[in-house]
Amino acid sequence: MKISVLGCGRWGSFLAWYCVKLGYDVMLWGRKNSDSYKNLELNRQNSYLTLPPSIKLTNSLDEAISHGDVIIISISAQGLREFAGRLSKYNIEGKTFVLCMKGIEADTGKRLTEVFNDGIDKDVNLAIWVGPGHVQDYINGIPNCMVIDSADTGITKELVDIFASELIRFYYGHDLIGNEIGAASKNVIGIAAGMLDGFNLTSLKGALMARGTREISRLIRALGGDPFTAYGLCHLGDYEATLFSAHSHNRRFGEAYAKGEYFVKLAEGVDTTRALVNLSKEYNVDLPICQGVYAILFDKREPEKVLNDMFLRSIKFEFWG
Template identity: 65%
Template structure:
């Protein structure tokens, strides 16, 4: 099968590498002047992996869409609306299957990425999300993991899983798009909180963060019409090891750098997601104490140590 990957950052390049590894013809698209694309054109490699000569590189969006039946998108979540709008002007999108491989929410509206994509591209495409735990650094060293493909059409989900399943990534069928998307985005927020706890030498509180954070997000998912049990699956709780405890996690490292007064130069999607969850908390009238505390620390310059201690050591109350 022909598969195109749009976006040649760390994860997008891995997805092209993986789709090629499991036997597909792959085209990888990147912006002509992006540092990642220029590097791949010159050396066919980045800091994490080398691409086979079989993977074709292109900076033509039209060519990438025409080439493939399945199109994987891996860009910054906050760029998705303008990017999808650009795709909507191409007639070749009709009937194609798109997979969104980002974990985020639109910061200002709180909308899920599948909603954003549908608003711009329309209903005449198949749409799925690919979420769950896994780091490029582990996969390229042949360390396997389990991930989720979710869509609102089980036949689309099954077809994608059939084409992409392997011993390296074992896929599960996601049956709750709301829960999978909110859960996947929110785990990055919990990752930032975990990094803050690490930076403050309160790492032992990460167990409380996991328990209370998962409960908090499950309440939101239920209020939005999703299944509150979904967040206890791979898209959220199952991704905590890769986000709350991993040296590879950008979100955890961002949180740690913030409380240590250092600068972290890489993309941490969870920062925009904090804004989105604050918006959803208001829209659905659901209390999100952890997300709210992070909003105060990141955007209102509240003291991180005091705010987090107040959060976790609140007055005595029943656990459930």
Template identity: 60%
Template sequence: MNISVLGCGRWGTFHAWYAHKIGHEVMLWGREGSVHLQALSETRQNEYLTLPQEVALTYDLMAAVSHADTIIISISSQQLRSFCRQLAALGLDLAKKRFVLCMKGLEIGTGKRLTTVFYEELGTAMRVAVWVGPGHVQDFVRGIPNCMVIAAREMQLTKDLVTTFSSPLIRFYYGEDLLGTEIGAASKNVIGLAAGMLDGFGYGSLKGALMARGTHELSRLIEAMGGDRMTVYGLSHLGDYEATLFSPHSNNRRFGEDLITGKPFTKLAEGVYTVEALLELSREFHVELPICATVDAIIHQHKDPKEQLTQLFMRATKAE
């Protein structure tokens, strides 16, 4: 099968590497001037993996989209709306293709899920799914297996994509609740920021409480939005906690820790943006999100981190 990956960062290059590994013909696209694609063109390597010569590289978006029946999008979640407009401007019949969003986030300013943004810009007839769940590129390329989830509005599309991408390296599960899967996947990055802050203060033993309360507050939000509150306990959220709250490879955890210890951090930490969108949803659906509010107060309102975290975990006594 012909597969194109749009986006050549850490996860985009992994998806290209993985799709080739399991037998597909792969083209990887990067924006004109992308330093990531330039480096791959010169050495076939980045800091995470070596890309096989058989994976085609291109700056030509028309060529990449035309090449494939199945298209993986792996870019910053906040760029998705403008990127969808670029896709629409190509003038191709995109409804015949399958799209897989491999990002975890919500749109700032609207709180909208990524599939919602996709449908708004390209039409509700589009076939689009999300691919989320635990795992790190550094582990996958060493042959360490994991479980992930694919979810779509239509179960047949979910099943078809699971068949396309399953292998001994990644076992995929069918996501039956697209809304809960997307909210859970996006929000776990915010919990990761909080976990990193705890690490920065040497309060790692509080991560158990963070995990328990984090799943609880987000299950309430998912239910209020019309999803299944139990989805948060699956692979898209709780199942991704080890990779996000504990792993040294987690950008969100590292961001939170470095914020506390005063170290600069330059890589993408999606939770920084997602927390703003979650608070929009908190207000819209009248669901209290104390962990998200605390993370926002520290990162965006620049309030005292130790004071905010102490208040969070020492809130007024109440039933669990």
């Protein structure tokens, strides 16, 4: 089995490392001028891992696409539309693409499989790979569970067979809408969790988890998915890795924001917040936590006041609606 990984950041480099451990022929692609690629090209390591010698490193997209039977994409969610357009120019018919990224297109509110299909005018297989887990844990042999989902159940099962191991146990997804929305929106809840940490309100994280899952389940249902998917690995199951972990970029971004500090890493939840608020308006779904994070980040409302108001809303039955 030949696998190409497109994107050589933290997660992409791990995926290449993981696939080699499974015994596959792996090629890792990165943009020639990116810092991530330059560091790997120079010494074949980054802050998280060292690439095994058998991984082929390239900055040629043509070479990477030609190599892989299965092509994993791990780039910034907001760059996927342009990237899919580039991929469409190559000979990709019959290949299987796996989106290992979490987000919603900010300007359109579209899920990433929708964005990818917009840019691809050829017959390919498409799946997503979501769920909890950090590179720092995986490379130290700490296992976790994840989900693979596709509109084609056969593709889902085939990919689980390809990627399953003792390190990552996979479940078959059966709700593409719910798994994509759930995976993306947990980053927004993660930002809120970090802000609670920043104001020493960590004890409210339990309430945040309960109410966050509830509001995302309402949105999934409105979009045509299964509301119970929010309680699975894509969303609630990823909370420990996002709301509590020192490794979570989104939680760390929220904490830094609350403290008035600058955070340099990519926090996908920022753009996802914009998308979720737009979807809440379009589908008339109340998303108080997402709307609160939006008010802080984009309307420049006072964070501590917004967070306090969020948990002091009018009294109602817990499971109304």
